[in-house]
Amino acid sequence: TKIEPGSVSWRSPSNIALIKYWGKHGRQLPQNPSFSFTLDQAFSETTLEYTTKTGADQGIALEFLFEGKENDAFREKVKKYLESITDIFPFLRQFNLKIRSSNSFPHSAGIASSASGMSALALCLCSLEYELFGTLEDDLAFRKKASYVARLGSGSACRSIYAKAAIWGDNPEVEAASDLYAIPYWEEIDPVFHSFHDDILIVNKSEKKVSSRAGHGLMEGNVYAEDRYRQARQRFRQLIGALKKGDLETFGRITEGEALTLHAMMMASPTPYLLLHPNTINIIQRLQDYRATSGQPIYFTLDAGPNPHILYPDSIAREAQQFIRGELSEFCVDWIEDQVGEGPLQLEE
Ligand code: PMV
Numbered sequence: 001t002k003i004e005p006g007s008v009s010w011r012s013p014s015n016i017a018l019i020k021y022w023g024k025h026g027r028q029l030p031q032n033p034s035f036s037f038t039l040d041q042a043f044s045e046t047t048l049e050y051t052t053k054t055g056a057d058q059g060i061a062l063e064f065l066f067e068g069k070e071n072d073a074f075r076e077k078v079k080k081y082l083e084s085i086t087d088i089f090p091f092l093r094q095f096n097l098k099i100r101s102s103n104s105f106p107h108s109a110g111i112a113s114s115a116s117g118m119s120a121l122a123l124c125l126c127s128l129e130y131e132l133f134g135t136l137e138d139d140l141a142f143r144k145k146a147s148y149v150a151r152l153g154s155g156s157a158c159r160s161i162y163a164k165a166a167i168w169g170d171n172p173e174v175e176a177a178s179d180l181y182a183i184p185y186w187e188e189i190d191p192v193f194h195s196f197h198d199d200i201l202i203v204n205k206s207e208k209k210v211s212s213r214a215g216h217g218l219m220e221g222n223v224y225a226e227d228r229y230r231q232a233r234q235r236f237r238q239l240i241g242a243l244k245k246g247d248l249e250t251f252g253r254i255t256e257g258e259a260l261t262l263h264a265m266m267m268a269s270p271t272p273y274l275l276l277h278p279n280t281i282n283i284i285q286r287l288q289d290y291r292a293t294s295g296q297p298i299y300f301t302l303d304a305g306p307n308p309h310i311l312y313p314d315s316i317a318r319e320a321q322q323f324i325r326g327e328l329s330e331f332c333v334d335w336i337e338d339q340v341g342e343g344p345l346q347l348e349e
Contacts, residue, residue: 003094005051008127009347012120014042014111015160016198016301016309018255019236020262021168023219023229028155029179031219032232033169035239036159037196040341042111043104046120047347048128050095060086063098074101078121081153088149089125091132099124105336111200111307114212118157122150123344140184147181155216158182163343164194165243171233173240190246195314195340199324202334203279204306210266210273212304221270228265232258248313252299255311259302266304277306279331284308286327296320307332314339 015036023031053061060082064075078099086092101120105111126146130137137145143161151158151168159166164186167177176183186194210218219225235254242250266273280302287300287310298312298320310328312320321337329335 003050003052003132005049006131007047007049008124008131009045009047010120010123010127010344011043011045011347012116012123012160012344013039013341014044014113014116015039015156015166016303017156017159018251018258018301019232019239020258021155022216022232022262022265022304023225024155024216028152030155030169031225031229033167033171033174033177033236034156034159034232035165035167035185035236035243036156037165037193037198037340038160038163038343039198039338041104041336041338042116042200044101044113044116044120045104045347046099046101046117046124048121048124049098049100050128053094053096058093060092061096063096065098065100067102068100081118081121085125085149085152089129091129092125106205111202111336114154115157115160118153119146119150119160119344122146122153122157123161123346125149127346144181144183147183151181161344162186164340165189171236173237189243192246192248192313192315193243193251193340197310197312197314197317197320197337197339199310199321200336200338201283201308201310201324201328201332202336203277203283203308203332205333208275208305210275215266215269215304218269218271219265222265222268224265224268228261231261248297252297252311255299255301259300262304263302275305276302280306280308282331283328286331290323290327294319294323296323298323 015038017034017036019035021030021034060079062079066074103113123146147158147161159168159182162184166182167185168182170179171177239254296316300308
């Protein structure tokens with residue numbers, strides 16, 4: 001039967017991990033559980049167009065436009081990814097596919113776009129499957145599947161599927177959690193975290209020298225790896241406790257510890273490398289001084305790059321933003337005022 005041409009579109013946000021996923025095994029499975037806030041302003045929008053193939057070619061037929069322009073490097077990456085998931089979506093071989101994707105933030109702004117881009121694409125694929133076969137799933141089942149599919153593209157992307165906050169990875173504290181997909185986790189945590197701010201300070205826009213794929217790989221030869229995974233599990237348990245209680249001080253201590261440990265692992269890896277910039281350190285020191293003198297609950301975290309994320313509750317937004325503008329902006333070339341968001345949104349054409 002011939003299927004009418006059609007398209008599906010999703011907007012999906014980036015996320016910021018507080019307990020970091022760093023080190024994996026098997027088919028993109030994490031070595032430890034992670035927890036993240038879903039962001040709001042940093043998102044990707046992806047449209048998947050499909051028409052039935054006329055020839056008998058069984059390969060993946062893909063056109064890929066990024067920010068409106070053909071992009072061969074991205075097309076090859078996405079094609080490989082789609083080929084790797086034809087066991088889940090065999091129907092992908094029957095279509096000519098055209099993907100258009102764009103980001104709300106400038107490309108190579110030093111912001112990881114794999115979480116937003118891969119989650120948006122995974123949601124499109126699950127919507128296409130639903131349009132073709134219309135299986136009667138509830139929203140949570142649909143999202144778990146999208147999270148599973150996103151994970152295979154980029155591990156951290158599996159956490160972008162849900163509003164506000166998510167957990168990925170088996171652990172003794174949260175029974176519903178899984179290594180295979182992330183689950184939503186906001187009803188359980190104190191409301192102070194439902195509107196948390198996360199301002200991304202961009203100190204350097206250049207693309208990072210070592211990809212996160214290579215970074216995960218280097219954990220395999222890292223002599224601290226097992227201790228790190230043990231520490232991550234312990235910190236995960238402590239963070240969950242702090243999130244439930246609304247204990248900002250414990251939240252901040254663990255969050256900052258995680259950021260520094262992530263970079264410590266890079267420095268301690270068999271091929272050592274450093275992704276921090278002098279201004280990363282300047283920002284961290286100014287922030288910690290400000291916290292010590294003002295007593296305000298304002299903290300930082302880092303992704304696998306030099307750009308600090310500044311975290312604070314909405315109740316101190318005015319003071320915090322005044323401090324960031326006044327004392328931190330001199331160290332960055334740009335910044336994005338972001339906060340905890342409502343998760344992905346299906347777009348109508
Ligand atoms: O999803 P990946 O393979 O790009 O790994 C990202 C890992 C970190 O962003 C550094 C941490 C995390 O949990 O998001």
